Amino acid sequence: MDSRTRLPVVGMIGGGQLARMTHQAAIPLGQSLRVLAESDSDPAAQVARDVELGKHTDLDALRAFAKSCDVVTFDHEHVPQEHLHALVAEGVKVFPGPDALLHAQDKLVMRERLAALGAPVPPFTAVRDAADVLNFGAEHGWPCVLKAVRGGYDGRGVWMLNTPQSAQRVVPELLAAGTPLMVEQCVPMRRELSALVARSPFGQGAAWPLVQTVQQEGICVEVLAPAPDVDPALAEQAQELALGIAAELGVVGLLAVELFETEGGLVVNELAMRPHNSGHWTIEGARTSQFEQHLRAVLDYPLGATDLVAPAVVMANVLGASAPPGMGPDERLHHLFARFPDAHVHLYGKAERPGRKIGHVTLFGERMDEVRRRAGLAAHWLSDGVWLDGYDIHGGQQ
Numbered sequence: 001m002d003s004r005t006r007l008p009v010v011g012m013i014g015g016g017q018l019a020r021m022t023h024q025a026a027i028p029l030g031q032s033l034r035v036l037a038e039s040d041s042d043p044a045a046q047v048a049r050d051v052e053l054g055k056h057t058d059l060d061a062l063r064a065f066a067k068s069c070d071v072v073t074f075d076h077e078h079v080p081q082e083h084l085h086a087l088v089a090e091g092v093k094v095f096p097g098p099d100a101l102l103h104a105q106d107k108l109v110m111r112e113r114l115a116a117l118g119a120p121v122p123p124f125t126a127v128r129d130a131a132d133v134l135n136f137g138a139e140h141g142w143p144c145v146l147k148a149v150r151g152g153y154d155g156r157g158v159w160m161l162n163t164p165q166s167a168q169r170v171v172p173e174l175l176a177a178g179t180p181l182m183v184e185q186c187v188p189m190r191r192e193l194s195a196l197v198a199r200s201p202f203g204q205g206a207a208w209p210l211v212q213t214v215q216q217e218g219i220c221v222e223v224l225a226p227a228p229d230v231d232p233a234l235a236e237q238a239q240e241l242a243l244g245i246a247a248e249l250g251v252v253g254l255l256a257v258e259l260f261e262t263e264g265g266l267v268v269n270e271l272a273m274r275p276h277n278s279g280h281w282t283i284e285g286a287r288t289s290q291f292e293q294h295l296r297a298v299l300d301y302p303l304g305a306t307d308l309v310a311p312a313v314v315m316a317n318v319l320g321a322s323a324p325p326g327m328g329p330d331e332r333l334h335h336l337f338a339r340f341p342d343a344h345v346h347l348y349g350k351a352e353r354p355g356r357k358i359g360h361v362t363l364f365g366e367r368m369d370e371v372r373r374r375a376g377l378a379a380h381w382l383s384d385g386v387w388l389d390g391y392d393i394h395g396g397q398q
Contacts (some may be wrong), residue, residue: 001070001256005030008299011065013056015042016074017348017357018275018291021283022075025046025291033295037074043348060265066092073253073298074274077104078151095201095252095298096273098174102272103249108149108182117248120267124184129175132168133183140185147168149180158218161195162187187267193227193243194278194279196256198293198303201326205246206293206303207239208286213258214276219355225240225281225313228368230398238266244273254279254294277317277357282306284344284362310364312371316379318359320352325385334377335393336361343378359382 002009007030012019012214015037023033023044036054037045045051054061056079063086066072066230071093085220103110111124123140126149127133131145137144144167148157159174161167161183166305176180192215197207212227213220227235240259249255257270279290288296288304325332327345336343338362347359364369380388387393 002031007031008070009068010295010298011032011036011069012044012075013072013073013079015039015044015051015182016075016384017043017346017350019044019075020348021346022275022294025283025289026295029043029292029295031295036061036066041361043350046349046375054190056137057083059283062087071095071298073294074101075086077101081105083302083353091362097250097252100251101248101273104271106149107147108180110271111182111184113247113249114268116172118385119242119245120265121288122185122187122267124182126182127171127175127218130168130171133161133171134164136163136183137164137167143186144183144292145186146174146181146183147193148174149182156218164311183186187262187269188257188262189262189267191227191261192269193230193238193239193259193261193266194256194276195236195259196221196254196276196290197239197242197278198254198290199246199251200245200297201252202304203247203298204303206241206288207244208282208290208306209308210235210238211251211278211281217355219317219319219357221317222372222381223278223281224368224372225285225315226306226363234261234266241268243264252335253297254290280346280360281313281315281362283346285315285364308364311366312368312373313364314371315360315362316375317357317378318347318361318382319358320354320358321384322354324352324385325328325386329382332382336381338393340374343374345382347382 011034012038013036020043026033032050034050035044035048036052037072049280052065073095082097094279111121114121125136143160143162146159166285192213193210194213199205212224216220246255254275256272260267274289275294282289287307344362350358363371363375
């Protein structure tokens with residue numbers, strides 16, 4: 001309990017942009033999120049007052065950090081299981097707990113558990129040698145998707161195997177490097193969706209509208225809320241599926257269920273048990289943001305309303321440009337706000353590198369196509385300092 005505010009203290013392991021935005025959500029609740037960061041240059045460490053430096057792989061650092069927290073949660077899923085179980089055994093409230101979090105840390109465990117629950121997942125199998133992949137491909141067809149069981153994000157840790165020859169080349173190298181692997185069927189899909197829900201220790205659940213995520217080279221570039229032209233029955237099915245998974249796994253906090261929409265219905269792709277990129281739009285676009293909701297959930301407060309504030313909301317990620325922009329971020333912001341005064345910008349305080357998520361921009365309005373066009377222009381301008389539609393910053397439209 002914080003002696004100044006007499007409010008419980010939430011500690012977040014990891015100092016990335018998710019912790020940064022969670023800290024911002026904590027302020028109106030009278031709190032300053034306590035953060036365990038690896039460096040004082042981490043995004044959250046740049047803005048939060050209560051920061052302790054330490055590694056998530058160091059059990060002593062985790063113990064020291066947890067002593068001053070009423071509950072501990074996560075900016076990422078990479079804390080070792082044995083450390084989490086040690087903290088729980090010592091009486092630390094850890095949300096989500098290690099038994100739940102394992103399903104976001106280990107893709108094979110996740111697939112096996114969801115299959116046992118009857119959730120829609122693609123055919124899959126563990127990979128011990130190249131023969132496992134060859135046999136799987138012969139049964140289910142090529143291409144196949146090879147995945148690292150642990151780690152991997154934004155397209156990393158995923159390999160598309162188009163032929164048996166590619167499997168014979170890639171799989172032995174990865175296994176020799178100590179990478180645990182699984183293979184699954186390449187799902188023919190119409191689009192990618194995300195169902196974001198929250199669950200409290202009391203068991204209360206809340207779900208935001210189903211959204212569409214747009215990927216380029218394995219990286220999410222846009223989130224459209226609500227998912228355009230979605231069958232209301234399918235949207236309800238996705239929300240119920242996500243809430244059911246959260247309850248079955250005992251999740252406390254946020255759960256993002258990444259989904260494929262196929263001709264045969266929904267298929268679960270991945271799980272994340274923390275605030276998620278597909279939910280950044282909720283900061284301005286929903287009655288309660290995913291970051292505030294995560295705090296409410298881990299503190300067992302009643303959960304907030306999840307309604308949209310407008311018929312169409314679009315979040316576009318700002319990615320580091322392939323070449324250095326011709327002007328700095330301050331000048332880019334100046335010109336962006338001059339053209340789009342209703343744009344909501346979040347920059348993460350990260351160095352600009354090609355393809356790196358350095359921020360996001362959110363806009364909302366009445367028509368999805370128009371909001372999407374404006375959000376895409378804004379994000380590209382913040383990335384590259386170039387207007388894709390020929391807009392001249394000195395004289396308006398060319």
